[in-house]
Amino acid sequence: QSVLTQPPSASGTPGQRVTISCSGSRSNVETNYVYWYQQFPGTAPKLLIYRNTQRPSGVPDRFSGSKSGTSASLAISGLRSEDEADYYCAAWDDSLSGPVVFGGGTKLTVV
């Protein structure tokens, strides 16, 4: 049972816009930054979004992050087949659950 809640799966067709949600609480998402990681099968996770909305250099602007209250979202526009991967949200947690908590991950399928 993960502290942050993500849908286990999401899907979209090429060119579509897809959003992945990350639901938390006051002690994590609401009061701290949210980060997103992308993981392809058999490889290490890679930083995708930091500090809620910021993209590291090299990450396409098709990827965007947002946050409101106790929820955060990752949006992928202009979906491409190579976006098919697992996506994880993470945040600092000020409660006994912390200090670092992850979502359970969302498997994105491009159909």
Place this chain on the structure above:
Amino acid sequence: QVQLVQSGAEVKKPGASVKVSCKASGYIFTNYAIHWVRQAPGQGLEWMGWINGGNVNTKYSQKLQGRVTITWDTSASTAYMELSSLRSEDTAMYYCARDRTDTPSVWFDPWGQGTLVTVSS
């Protein structure tokens, strides 16, 4: 460029200990924390703990407290994660990751390539 290279796969028996290394290059090792994260087969990511460069402070997850120890050898720019009293549920890929800030956060970049630890009798 900043890189983390981990030691090779391990197979251990239940009750044994395992020590995984993470060699850093491309930056001043003690300026940033190193975190350890594990991923059981087909499962999500689980944070295990960190070692903080500035004051060599460590912090562990409540779940693993007492079984996990994170250390480092600054002369070798290498961090270590030792997990004791292994059980089958500890079978997982173990990753190290560098923190991007000078105080521990959730900003992990880059990650090591991972070390598979298999616990089997």
